[in-house]
Amino acid sequence: MKTNYDVIVCGGGPGGIGAAVGAARAGADVLLIERYGFLGGGATAMMVNPFMTYFAGKRQIIHGVFQLMLNKLTAMGAYGSEKAPRAFDAEAFKIAAEEICREAGVTLLYHTFLADAQTQDNQIQSISVATKDGLKTLQAKIFIDSTGDGDIAFFAGADIEKGRSEDGLTQPMTLNFRMAGVDIQRLPSRAEITAKYVEAKEREEIQCPRENILYFFATQLDVVHFNQTRIIRHDATDPISFTLAEIEGRRQAWQISQWLIRNIPGFEKAYLQQTAPQIGVRESRRVIGEYLLTAEDLLSALRFKDVIACGSYSVDIHNPDGEGTVIKKLKPGEWYDIPYRSLVPLKVDNLLIGGRSISSTHEAHSAIRVMPIVFGIGHAAGVAAGLCIASGTIPRQADYRKIQRELLRQGATLGDICFE
Numbered sequence: 001m002k003t004n005y006d007v008i009v010c011g012g013g014p015g016g017i018g019a020a021v022g023a024a025r026a027g028a029d030v031l032l033i034e035r036y037g038f039l040g041g042g043a044t045a046m047m048v049n050p051f052m053t054y055f056a057g058k059r060q061i062i063h064g065v066f067q068l069m070l071n072k073l074t075a076m077g078a079y080g081s082e083k084a085p086r087a088f089d090a091e092a093f094k095i096a097a098e099e100i101c102r103e104a105g106v107t108l109l110y111h112t113f114l115a116d117a118q119t120q121d122n123q124i125q126s127i128s129v130a131t132k133d134g135l136k137t138l139q140a141k142i143f144i145d146s147t148g149d150g151d152i153a154f155f156a157g158a159d160i161e162k163g164r165s166e167d168g169l170t171q172p173m174t175l176n177f178r179m180a181g182v183d184i185q186r187l188p189s190r191a192e193i194t195a196k197y198v199e200a201k202e203r204e205e206i207q208c209p210r211e212n213i214l215y216f217f218a219t220q221l222d223v224v225h226f227n228q229t230r231i232i233r234h235d236a237t238d239p240i241s242f243t244l245a246e247i248e249g250r251r252q253a254w255q256i257s258q259w260l261i262r263n264i265p266g267f268e269k270a271y272l273q274q275t276a277p278q279i280g281v282r283e284s285r286r287v288i289g290e291y292l293l294t295a296e297d298l299l300s301a302l303r304f305k306d307v308i309a310c311g312s313y314s315v316d317i318h319n320p321d322g323e324g325t326v327i328k329k330l331k332p333g334e335w336y337d338i339p340y341r342s343l344v345p346l347k348v349d350n351l352l353i354g355g356r357s358i359s360s361t362h363e364a365h366s367a368i369r370v371m372p373i374v375f376g377i378g379h380a381a382g383v384a385a386g387l388c389i390a391s392g393t394i395p396r397q398a399d400y401r402k403i404q405r406e407l408l409r410q411g412a413t414l415g416d417i418c419f420e
């Protein structure tokens, strides 16, 4: 087993896929390690669906590796349906992600859990990973943290924040589940289902802190996808709390699915097809970097000269402590920039953040965390790492214009930025 690479990307979710492909296409020798036996992270292991918006008005604002994924899914007949234009088939996503990575020359290593990092003089010298063959040490010139939880950054001693400023509580976790055998033509309106759900909560037939019923249609016409359970006051980086969250999520998923079957027209012959392999984690560690992105930056559509990705998804905070969801939207047709500096952690010199745990406040994180944007963030981290390898520099000193130029060459779009 080869143990030394130019770039090691840890975590194979949307951010890690973007990062690994971006770095490899910029010329680096890249290893992508992933704890599960498949890629996708949120998109597969957490069964998150659909892609949230990647448009500002009618203008598509995210391309690059994300567009490669859309092209593959579309070619596989696995993207969108009449009722759900941005839904994708998670099994197809796994295959498409592997193809995209392997076509770019990325080496994949599954069933490999990052467990520690060895740091000296602000440089990560190596990481320790747990495999079926025991503990291994892997080395790279640059590491990209795409674990979503900032695991490498944490092990390497970077500055970390968690949760909202007043009490450190993160957004709740949600165990996604799917029901199959649903007659969707006969479903009552969302408002009617929610009204019955609220009554059932009042009668204590259902114990779930979520205030309404949240579901999406899928690519399969008899399947309904539920983003419904809500597990509050748990911490996805605390092993015991994380375990208890899984157990409570499964209890809620079973209780709600059985209630739907008994009470809601269209569900009479339905069944709980699957709970996600792991509970969905909206928020855990955020890694403090050269720039702390705020909700005000996003909502005012601030332009950054070192923009490396764009997004238009709203600030969307599921109450960390109970019922309620705060949504703050951009003006129609607007988008925001994400600056390169938010991917560059303080203190650790050979590390980039390629996923949802970039340097942002709790509020800004709630917007930039969705999959299309994270693809864009990861892609930029990978390109930056690849260029650093080629020029022998560190991420903090990288020339953002060269990163932008290479991103554009690789098919990304960067809002107002374009080079002749």
Ligand SMILES: Cc1cc2nc3c(=O)[nH]c(=O)nc-3n(C[C@H](O)[C@H](O)[C@H](O)COP(=O)(O)OP(=O)(O)OC[C@H]3O[C@@H](n4cnc5c(N)ncnc54)[C@H](O)[C@@H]3O)c2cc1C
Pocket (backbone or CB within 6 Å): 010, 011, 012, 013, 014, 015, 016, 033, 034, 035, 036, 039, 040, 041, 042, 043, 045, 046, 048, 049, 050, 051, 052, 112, 113, 114, 115, 146, 147, 148, 149, 151, 173, 174, 175, 176, 227, 279, 280, 281, 282, 354, 355, 356, 357, 369, 370, 371, 372, 374
């Ligand atoms: C309940 C829920 C609903 C959501 N709804 C939507 C939605 O409808 N649309 C949308 O676009 N987005 C949605 N999101 C957001 C989105 O799914 C995530 O924010 C996004 O997947 C983050 O991507 P990432 O690559 O940063 O992290 P992840 O997708 O979490 O990927 C991280 C990867 O790293 C791996 N990993 C982690 N730690 C280690 C380790 N120590 N060693 C090895 N591997 C490791 C994981 O297995 C995983 O594959 C939702 C999220 C949740 C939780």
